[in-house]
Structure formats: structure tokens, C-alpha cells
Amino acid sequence: WFSEERSKRHHNRLSGCDLVHATIRHRKTKNRGQSSVSAINAALLFACDDFECHNGDTDSLSSSLTEPDPASLKTSSSNSSLHLGYTLSGSMMSLFSSGDFGVVEVRGRIQFSLVYDTQKEELQVKVYRCEDIASARKNRSDPYVKTYLLPDKSSHSKKKTSVKKKTLNPVYDQTLKYKVRIGELRSRTLNLSVWHAEPLGRNVFLGEVEVSLGLWDWTCTQPVWQDLQPRVHLSPNSISSRGTIMLSIKFIPDGFEGGGLPLTGELHIWLREAQSLLVNKGGAIDSFVRSYILPDASRQSGQKTRLVKRSISPTFNHTMVYDGFHTSDLREACAELTVCQRDGLKTHVLGGIRLSCGTGQSYGEAVKWMDSTEEEIAVWTSMIENPNHWIDTRLPIRTDLTPRSE
Known part of the structure; x- marks a missing residue:
């Protein structure tokens, strides 16, 4: 089955599926009868935990994830404690x-x-x-x-x-x-x-x-x-960021690869790693990242990385792929990524990011979750304006995500 599906979807891409061997899941998208909303009800096509997934694919537009030279970092003479650019009280x-x-x-x-x-x-x-x-x-x-x-x-x-x-x-x-x-x-x-x-x-x-x-x-x-x-x-409640998350994101429009493929637009989110996860107890934790493409908050939209144990800077190297998109849908959608801590049988959300246009509206309706920061909006906008190119970014895991209304 996999060989047949691979030849249909990726016959023009030598590296696209040769590297999708880590984890593969296939789900059917339910037809809800609403064309604009069903485009957001993305089916999970596959997930990949292999670092080589994106080698040789398309060039990245940003080099922000390269290792910096210590001499290039900023100067500070302040005695106050700062974390990820946020001043702590x-x-x-x-x-x-x-x-x-x-x-x-x-x-x-x-x-x-x-x-x-x-x-x-x-x-x-x-x-x-x-x-x-x-x-x-x-x-x-x-x-x-x-x-x-x-x-x-x-x-x-x-x-x-x-x-x-x-x-x-x-x-x-x-x-x-x-x-x-x-x-x-x-x-x-x-x-x-x-x-x-x-x-x-x-x-x-x-x-x-x-x-x-x-x-x-x-x-x-x-x-x-x-x-x-x-x-x-x-106070733990005064902390605006719980670490940083490093990821790459790109959008492949329908038919962009030639031969009518892909059949619908695809959104790729490559979660690389998180750094310096800050929890109240301190020390290493067990963590994973969960993603949704809002306004679809159903199980079909939800995907998550593997659980990385005992690390404050976990490496996930996991790609989420969503299909069913038109370019116009991207301005109405929001990619929500939350970093979660597994503590025994309990799961705690440390914080997250929301990549969107930040308009506060989706398909003409006011929504609370379209609350992206300027940095997050810039990443999402760059992805829309540069199809089929990876957009690299490093973003703070913020704690002020507006709760989604049910």
C-alpha cells in the first residue's frame, strides 16, 4: 500500500518519501459539507522523525537556526535576571x-x-x-x-x-x-x-x-x-516564556510539484527542538509537542511528537504534514503548537505558539485564538509569500495563549 501511495503522490520527488520511514499514519478526512471548513479539517498523512527528511528538498529562506558565534551575542551590564529576552521581576x-x-x-x-x-x-x-x-x-x-x-x-x-x-x-x-x-x-x-x-x-x-x-x-x-x-x-504566574522552540514551516500549493501533485495544498511543520524548558521544580522533564490547525480542534487535526524523556532541551525532529488546503485558507487558519510536560499520569501545558495572520477573525467570525504575536505573524506571512520554501524560526514558548472558546 505504501509503495503505491508513494508513487502516486511523490513520483517527482526523490527525497520526499524515501525518508518517511520513522512513523506513518493514515486517516480519512470526514466530509462535513462545508467547503471552507473542510479544507481546514486536515487529514494526517504521515509523520517523520528522521533528520534527513528535508535534506535536498528546497532551500530554506532563513539561517536563524544556525549555531551563533558567542561574539555575535549582545552585551549586557544589567544585574537583573533575564530569560529569552523577557525581564523577570x-x-x-x-x-x-x-x-x-x-x-x-x-x-x-x-x-x-x-x-x-x-x-x-x-x-x-x-x-x-x-x-x-x-x-x-x-x-x-x-x-x-x-x-x-x-x-x-x-x-x-x-x-x-x-x-x-x-x-x-x-x-x-x-x-x-x-x-x-x-x-x-x-x-x-x-x-x-x-x-x-x-x-x-x-x-x-x-x-x-x-x-x-x-x-x-x-x-x-x-x-x-x-x-x-x-x-x-x-511568581510563576509572572513568567511570560517557558523556553524556546525551533521549527521550520512551509506550504506546498496544489499542483505545485507538477503533474497535478499534490492534489491539495500541504502544510509541513518540522519541529526540530525546544531549548531551556522552564518548569517550577527545575531540572530535566519528559515533554512532547502537540499541534492543531485551527479552527479544526478535532482529533483528526491533532498530532503530536514522540515523548522525549529527562531533558530540558529535547530534540524532536518530527514533521507534521496537513493537507486539504487552498492558499486562501491560510489567512483564516492558525497553527497552534503547545509544549507539554508528562508527569506520571498527568500532562501539563507549559506554553506554546500560534502561527497565523493574527487578524482575530476566521471565515468572518471573531475568534480568540487568532492572537499571534508580531514574530509569529511574520513567520506565517513569510510562509504564505514564499511557497515551497522552508521558513526557519526560533520562537519563545509563551504562557499567555488566549484560551480557545469551545
């Missing part, structure tokens, strides 16, 4: 930690430097010294520095310097190293916190600094000073 670390962080009044500063080794794919955090930090016990402290590469708060992410006894001006000169891809740097936040080591009780918090690596000046390798800050509680 508190410490990101406060999402993952509980306890009393106000035992002593925070003061002093810390000196450190950041270097990224492209050959080793390694972030090197050198902690030089602290100066004039708070005293935890009778005009003294036994300080050490602890770091996390957030949003990963697992034991794998935790690094510590040695403890310096009875000093408010400790000198460390120690380098803490993280294995991390250069493409993930822009979505990570480095937390450096100073603690007093208490042998017989709880360690005492002395201050912290959070550095958005996406805004760091990677041309600067010299040590810098930053003032230590108190840990300000951050």
Missing part, C-alpha cells in the same frame, strides 16, 4: 528553592569571568574573589560560591568552589565548567550565589548574581565585578 532561582534567604543583609560583590570554548563546547566560569560580603557568624563567614546553569537545577548543573574560612574577602581563583552547546547559550541563565558553610546547621545565603547568557558580551574575557543581590521571590 525576581530571581529565577527562587522558582526552584524554598527557605529563608533573609537571615543576613546582603552586601558586597563578586568578581568572575565567562569564556566559551567552541572546540570543547564548554562554558568556563572562573570565580576570582568576593569582597566585603556579609558576616554570618560574629563578624566572620566561611564562604563558598555555588553556580547553576538555569533552568537546569539538577545535581548535574550544580558546581561549587572550595570553602574559605573566617573571611569576608575570600579569594578562590577556581574555574567551574559546563558542557553546553553554543546554540543553547542564549536561552540559559547563570546563577552565582555566595553561601556561608555551616557544619552543624543550614548554610546561610549571602547574596547572588544572575547573568542572562543571551545578553552577555562574549568578546569580554576579562574579570568583571557585579554587586551581590538579595533573592527576590518570583
Whole structure:
């Protein structure tokens, strides 16, 4: 059956179906008697988890998904915690930690430097010294520095310097190293916190600094000073983004490939990966992505990737293909992609994106889900204006998706 169907649909494309071996599902589209709506009731033709699916197909119009040079990233001298371009109103670390962080009044500063080794794919955090930090016990402290590469708060992410006894001006000169891809740097936040080591009780918090690596000046390798800050509680509800999602999208009009194929327009969504998924507990999670082409929110429209376990930056490499489209339908439709966390038997939606024209209307009716951001609208519009070309993008997984009315 598959060989016959492949020859009918893809006889002019050498690479189109040779690579569709990972997962294949075939469903019939129900005829609802409404031509405009049935065009959106897309049948799932196939899904592919193979990276080579798009090699040699058509050129991509965007190179935004290529690995960036650290030196090309922005410069920031701000001490505030930022994530994916969104300023947080508190410490990101406060999402993952509980306890009393106000035992002593925070003061002093810390000196450190950041270097990224492209050959080793390694972030090197050198902690030089602290100066004039708070005293935890009778005009003294036994300080050490602890770091996390957030949003990963697992034991794998935790690094510590040695403890310096009875000093408010400790000198460390120690380098803490993280294995991390250069493409993930822009979505990570480095937390450096100073603690007093208490042998017989709880360690005492002395201050912290959070550095958005996406805004760091990677041309600067010299040590810098930053003032230590108190840990300000951050409400989970104030977070506007839970990470980034990297994908490519294209539309193939009907008959575009010649010979009358494809019979109807096809929408291809290639979900590559998500980066730095931020959850309240911190650490690696089990996640997948679910897609719908609205206004059709039926099971036929719904597709999802495989479940990727224990990762904050999961690679999906999964293609969703929808057919039944005319070009005019694209201005009335919306591709909704949501990133979900699987926690035992429960599923939690972390956030998502909506690719559409953002008009607030679909087929003449006002709809709440046509609420795309400017970035999302630009991606969708570029796809419409450039048929049969992959449009690459990296978008924030936003938490403010307007609920769909049933």
C-alpha cells in the first residue's frame, strides 16, 4: 500500500518519501459539507522523525537556526535576571528553592569571568574573589560560591568552589565548567550565589548574581565585578516564556510539484527542538509537542511528537504534514503548537505558539485564538509569500495563549 501511495503522490520527488520511514499514519478526512471548513479539517498523512527528511528538498529562506558565534551575542551590564529576552521581576532561582534567604543583609560583590570554548563546547566560569560580603557568624563567614546553569537545577548543573574560612574577602581563583552547546547559550541563565558553610546547621545565603547568557558580551574575557543581590521571590504566574522552540514551516500549493501533485495544498511543520524548558521544580522533564490547525480542534487535526524523556532541551525532529488546503485558507487558519510536560499520569501545558495572520477573525467570525504575536505573524506571512520554501524560526514558548472558546 505504501509503495503505491508513494508513487502516486511523490513520483517527482526523490527525497520526499524515501525518508518517511520513522512513523506513518493514515486517516480519512470526514466530509462535513462545508467547503471552507473542510479544507481546514486536515487529514494526517504521515509523520517523520528522521533528520534527513528535508535534506535536498528546497532551500530554506532563513539561517536563524544556525549555531551563533558567542561574539555575535549582545552585551549586557544589567544585574537583573533575564530569560529569552523577557525581564523577570525576581530571581529565577527562587522558582526552584524554598527557605529563608533573609537571615543576613546582603552586601558586597563578586568578581568572575565567562569564556566559551567552541572546540570543547564548554562554558568556563572562573570565580576570582568576593569582597566585603556579609558576616554570618560574629563578624566572620566561611564562604563558598555555588553556580547553576538555569533552568537546569539538577545535581548535574550544580558546581561549587572550595570553602574559605573566617573571611569576608575570600579569594578562590577556581574555574567551574559546563558542557553546553553554543546554540543553547542564549536561552540559559547563570546563577552565582555566595553561601556561608555551616557544619552543624543550614548554610546561610549571602547574596547572588544572575547573568542572562543571551545578553552577555562574549568578546569580554576579562574579570568583571557585579554587586551581590538579595533573592527576590518570583511568581510563576509572572513568567511570560517557558523556553524556546525551533521549527521550520512551509506550504506546498496544489499542483505545485507538477503533474497535478499534490492534489491539495500541504502544510509541513518540522519541529526540530525546544531549548531551556522552564518548569517550577527545575531540572530535566519528559515533554512532547502537540499541534492543531485551527479552527479544526478535532482529533483528526491533532498530532503530536514522540515523548522525549529527562531533558530540558529535547530534540524532536518530527514533521507534521496537513493537507486539504487552498492558499486562501491560510489567512483564516492558525497553527497552534503547545509544549507539554508528562508527569506520571498527568500532562501539563507549559506554553506554546500560534502561527497565523493574527487578524482575530476566521471565515468572518471573531475568534480568540487568532492572537499571534508580531514574530509569529511574520513567520506565517513569510510562509504564505514564499511557497515551497522552508521558513526557519526560533520562537519563545509563551504562557499567555488566549484560551480557545469551545
